[in-house]
Amino acid sequence: MEPFKMIRYMDEQGNKQDIEGAEAITEDLAKAMYEKMTLVRTFDRKAISLQRQGRLGTYAPFEGQEAAQVGSASALKGEDWLFPTYRDHAATITFGHSLPRVFLYWNGRVEGCVAPEGKHIFPPAVPIATQLPHATGAALAEKWKGTDNAAIVYFGDGATSEGDFHEGMNFASVFKAPVVFFNQNNQYAISVHISRQMNSETIAQKSVAYGIPGVRVDGNDIFAVHFETKKALERARRGEGPTLIEAVTWRYGAHTTADDPTKYRDQEASVQKRPQIDPLLRLERFMKNEGYWDQDWAEEVSSKCAETIESAVAEMESFPEPNVEDIFDYVFEKPTWTIQQQKEEYLQLLRGNQG
Ligand SMILES: Cc1ncc(C[n+]2csc(CCOP(=O)(O)OP(=O)(O)O)c2C)c(N)n1
Numbered sequence: 001m002e003p004f005k006m007i008r009y010m011d012e013q014g015n016k017q018d019i020e021g022a023e024a025i026t027e028d029l030a031k032a033m034y035e036k037m038t039l040v041r042t043f044d045r046k047a048i049s050l051q052r053q054g055r056l057g058t059y060a061p062f063e064g065q066e067a068a069q070v071g072s073a074s075a076l077k078g079e080d081w082l083f084p085t086y087r088d089h090a091a092t093i094t095f096g097h098s099l100p101r102v103f104l105y106w107n108g109r110v111e112g113c114v115a116p117e118g119k120h121i122f123p124p125a126v127p128i129a130t131q132l133p134h135a136t137g138a139a140l141a142e143k144w145k146g147t148d149n150a151a152i153v154y155f156g157d158g159a160t161s162e163g164d165f166h167e168g169m170n171f172a173s174v175f176k177a178p179v180v181f182f183n184q185n186n187q188y189a190i191s192v193h194i195s196r197q198m199n200s201e202t203i204a205q206k207s208v209a210y211g212i213p214g215v216r217v218d219g220n221d222i223f224a225v226h227f228e229t230k231k232a233l234e235r236a237r238r239g240e241g242p243t244l245i246e247a248v249t250w251r252y253g254a255h256t257t258a259d260d261p262t263k264y265r266d267q268e269a270s271v272q273k274r275p276q277i278d279p280l281l282r283l284e285r286f287m288k289n290e291g292y293w294d295q296d297w298a299e300e301v302s303s304k305c306a307e308t309i310e311s312a313v314a315e316m317e318s319f320p321e322p323n324v325e326d327i328f329d330y331v332f333e334k335p336t337w338t339i340q341q342q343k344e345e346y347l348q349l350l351r352g353n354q355g
């Protein structure tokens with residue numbers, strides 16, 4: 001096979017591709033994936049709407065990247081580790097994060113960084129690529145403890161220009177850490193197109209430099225993402241070390257709600273691309289081709305997801321008011337004297353304003 005050729009389990013029209021040794025795609029799996037992608041898309045659209053109404057602080061949308069995130073995170077097991085960025089809530093929700101807490105994160109609440117008990121989900125990394133060495137470390141700790149737990153770390157195309165990307169991959173390769181480096185190549189780092197980010201043709205090929213396997217998948221094909229991630233996780237659990245996966249995808253919307261994509265790309269062209277690349281449309285076509293599609297079922301999924309998201313919003317909004325001390329108390333485990341001083345000054349200021 002041509003090296004780093006894009007792997008597809010279904011083409012753009014949803015036709016199943018012949019993949020040697022591929023696991024069977026069952027109706028149950030297709031339906032479960034469709035439900036999850038519908039849930040996270042509903043979440044994403046709701047979050048934008050809440051931000052526009054002033055009910056969320058800011059938000060980083062992922063519409064277009066649902067297959068990449070849901071397909072990969074659904075391959076994890078209970079005790080695995082997940083290291084997300086600010087755009088990976090579809091992955092964290094799939095792995096069991098709480099919806100109200102993911103909303104709370106976007107209201108700047110520390111509670112939004114806390115995953116449900118027993119779920120190994122790190123808070124989103126905003127500094128680009130810092131989470132890669134963390135994931136390598138967590139994976140190595142699991143290896144040294146003798147478990148078969150693995151880690152997955154999410155990062156964008158832009159993150160490959162950071163030193164931490166190389167440090168995390170190199171260290172993981174040398175020490176055979178059970179970690180999957182999951183790249184979502186949405187082709188932009190805010191306004192910077194990938195052609196200005198790197199000269200290599202693919203991100204997957206960067207694996208060669210570290211002597212680890214590299215896989216390039218169609219990131220809008222949920223089955224390609226799911227099964228290739230599952231294989232990489234199984235390799236990791238067998239003690240064979242890390243894998244780099246490049247999922248080629250696209251974000252339809254803005255980088256964040258503070259960004260205007262029309263300043264750096266043709267948004268009309270992005271809308272025109274939707275019929276070819278939309279991950280939900282592709283799965284729908286696949287399900288129709290396979291005879292799995294049922295319109296009543298799809299409508300029920302959509303209304304159930306809307307209800308689930310509405311009740312998560314209500315829960316987020318009924319959360320106790322934030323404590324202003326939180327922004328000082330959670331910077332370090334124990335506050336440094338500078339932070340202590342800032343906190344006291346701020347509290348004094350508030351008292352002065354009240355008096
Ligand atoms: C170390 C660091 N440098 C710069 C930034 C500003 N910044 C925020 S998002 C971003 C682009 C990242 O692009 P990519 O890795 O492709 O992820 P995407 O946003 O596309 O998901 C940059 C440069 C940052 N957060 N951290």
Ligand SMILES: [Mg+2]
Pocket residue numbers: 156157158184185186187188189190
């Ligand atoms: Mg990007």
